[in-house]
Amino acid sequence: MQASSNETPPQILTREDGATIAYHFTPGQDLPQNTPESTHNRIGVVFLSGYKSDMQGSKALALEAWCQAHGRSFLRFDYTGHGQSSGAFIDGTIGQWANDAIYALDHLTQGPQVLVGSSMGGWLMLLVARERAERLRGLIGLAAAPDFTEDLMANAFTDAQRLELEQTGQVALPSDYNPQDPYIITKALIEDGKTHLVLREPLNLKMPVRLIQGMKDLDVPWQTALQIQDALVSDDVEIQFVKNGDHRLSEEADLKRLTRTLNNLLSDLESEPV
Numbered sequence: 174m175q176a177s178s179n180e181t182p183p184q185i186l187t188r189e190d191g192a193t194i195a196y197h198f199t200p201g202q203d204l205p206q207n208t209p210e211s212t213h214n215r216i217g218v219v220f221l222s223g224y225k226s227d228m229q230g231s232k233a234l235a236l237e238a239w240c241q242a243h244g245r246s247f248l249r250f251d252y253t254g255h256g257q258s259s260g261a262f263i264d265g266t267i268g269q270w271a272n273d274a275i276y277a278l279d280h281l282t283q284g285p286q287v288l289v290g291s292s293m294g295g296w297l298m299l300l301v302a303r304e305r306a307e308r309l310r311g312l313i314g315l316a317a318a319p320d321f322t323e324d325l326m327a328n329a330f331t332d333a334q335r336l337e338l339e340q341t342g343q344v345a346l347p348s349d350y351n352p353q354d355p356y357i358i359t360k361a362l363i364e365d366g367k368t369h370l371v372l373r374e375p376l377n378l379k380m381p382v383r384l385i386q387g388m389k390d391l392d393v394p395w396q397t398a399l400q401i402q403d404a405l406v407s408d409d410v411e412i413q414f415v416k417n418g419d420h421r422l423s424e425e426a427d428l429k430r431l432t433r434t435l436n437n438l439l440s441d442l443e444s445e446p447v
Contacts, residue, residue: 183228183257186250186280194250194273195257197228198281199237202244214284216310216439217246221274221294221301224321225356227256232291232315235428239435250277263343263357266365267293267322271300278305287438289431291315292393292420299371299401302378310442311381313434316420317401318393320373322366325393326358338363349391372404381409381442383434385427387418 183195201215218240220233228249240247252270253260274297278286286309290298295317302309318325326346330338338344338360345355382405386398395414402410413434418427 180229183251186277188276191259192253193259194253194277195228196248196250196277196281197237199241199245199247201240201246215245216285216287216442217248217282218287218289218435219248219274219278219282221288221290221297222249222252222255223292223294223318225255225262226291226293227251229256230291231423231428232289232431235432236289236435239432243436245439246282248277248281250281263359264361266362267296267300267369268365271297271369274298274301275304278308282308285310287311287313287435287442289313289315289435290317291422292318293321295319295401296321296369296371299376299378300369302380303371303376306378306380309380311438312378312383313431313438314382314384314398314401315422315431316386316390316393317384318397319401320366320370321393322363323370324372324397327363327366372400374404375406376401376404377406379407381438382407382411383438384410384412385415385418385422385430385434386412387415387420387422389417390420392420 183197186194186196201217218236220236222228222230228251233249237247237249251258252273254262254265288298288309295314296319298312298314299319302312334344343357343359345357347355384398384401386395388395398412402412
């Protein structure tokens with residue numbers, strides 16, 4: 174989805190290697206000292222988008238509007254090779270995009286945060302949480318797709334596609350969302366994905382985790398949410414299965430569910446004793 178003509182141009186974060194990350198950041202508002210929440214560092218929110226998606230999606234914008242209405246900081250950004258950031262999508266890997274997310278968290282946010290990860294962003298969310306657990310208070314996954322390069326892509330290749338991948342280094346897969354723009358899957362993406370798998374052993378994350386998963390998701394099986402729950406060390410894991418929910422979870426009811434889940438999680442976290 175491209176930026177609308179009336180949207181404020183993004184700010185640009187430049188990495189040491191010269192790559193640029195486009196982002197929009199909403200600062201939070203200070204709370205009066207006599208409010209219960211003023212005893213905490215108020216928790217901010219960071220959105221991690223999906224594979225070949227960007228920060229202009231409806232979930233990112235709905236979260237931004239909610240955070241603005243509630244005076245809470247919010248960050249949305251494009252990974253390299255996505256949206257308005259530098260680089261080519263075809264050159265990207267899971268490790269590179271996870272590093273983008275860690276870099277954005279480190280350089281664009283302060284204090285405790287909740288990560289909201291959609292699809293591939295749910296995988297990156299778990300990778301970021303492993304590296305920056307001290308910065309994070311909670312996680313929300315939407316159709317979270319950890320290990321998808323191995324469990325969903327590589328296992329679905331035909332023999333002809335595997336041969337093409339080996340011989341040319343890439344293969345084109347049709348996109349249900351944009352038939353004119355197929356997914357170009359590279360050997361580098363698949364091989365790098367093998368080094369970032371998170372569901373093969375316990376995930377030593379002890380923060381609250383909320384997972385929202387559509388039962389009619391044609392891209393990520395609903396059983397994946399159960400696999401994430403089983404892998405997590407945290408006891409505070411809740412799954413919401415949406416009977417008619419698809420992979421995008423972008424209908425009005427889905428967006429209301431998302432902001433309601435975020436509000437409830439933040440309320441619980443900020444009501445905890447210091």
